Amino acid sequence: MHILWDFDGTLFDTYPAYTNILSQVLGDTENKQEIYEKLKISYSHAISYYNISNDQEEKIKNLKKKLPPHEIKPFNGVEAILKYANKNVIMTHKHRDGVEAILKYYGWDPYFVDIVTIDDGFPRKPDSLAYLYLHKKHKIDLVIGDRELDLLPAKELGIATCIFQSDSNVADYRLQDYSEFFNTTISLAT
Structure with a gap:
């Protein structure tokens, strides 16, 4: 996945x-x-x-x-999903140096094969250009975000979506807690 x-x-x-x-x-x-x-x-x-x-x-x-x-804490259970996935990528409006510092602090940088940040010049979400770039490069199966804004570009590209700790009519899956991931059909999606 x-x-x-x-x-x-x-x-x-x-x-x-x-x-x-x-x-x-x-x-x-x-x-x-x-x-x-x-x-x-x-x-x-x-x-x-x-x-x-x-x-x-x-x-x-x-x-x-x-x-x-x-002071920036990871959500419980997310690391197990990072380990489970074949590839993980990030698309964020944060600056690269901040993202990399946090990932490095937690030892999570090896989990990610690609990161697109605001520094890369792509339009802000919900524009799908950054998602398209990552999808062409890595064949994305699932997008996980906490806001509908994170899911709309994926829906436009026909990629499955999962909303975290929120509600969205465009989400294919919903998780309140990452421990639920392996008890849903999400982990079976490929």
């Missing part, structure tokens, strides 16, 4: 750390649960919703760069 993974909220539980950063920049008057929910839609949605200025956005970016890898 060849799996394309989203990074934030799919491989790693980054949203709590990002919520704290936005809360710090916005001030304690904003509700952290609401910030979390806006970030889950998308980073750009949260920026727009809170009318974040260029200065504030620059501060957010600097704080994100300073996040130590140990």
Whole structure:
């Protein structure tokens, strides 16, 4: 099985750390649960919703760069799926250096044969160009993401999709916890 993974909220539980950063920049008057929910839609949605200025956005970016890898935790059970897959690739809007630092910290860099980041110049999701590139190169069987935005490019290309800890009408499979992966038909897909 060849799996394309989203990074934030799919491989790693980054949203709590990002919520704290936005809360710090916005001030304690904003509700952290609401910030979390806006970030889950998308980073750009949260920026727009809170009318974040260029200065504030620059501060957010600097704080994100300073996040130590140990504050970004992997989801329980995901490593077993990484080991199970024949190939794993990542498509993320994060910068490559941040992704690689986190993967290296957890010793997960050998699990991934390819990584496409915002630095590679592909349009942002839900545009399918990066997915098409990875699919042509690696023959992707399944895309796993935590937002519908992660799944739409795969659906456009006819690739099976799995939504993690969320709901989506376009998802072929749903997982609330990665321990469910081997008890579903997902692990049988090829």
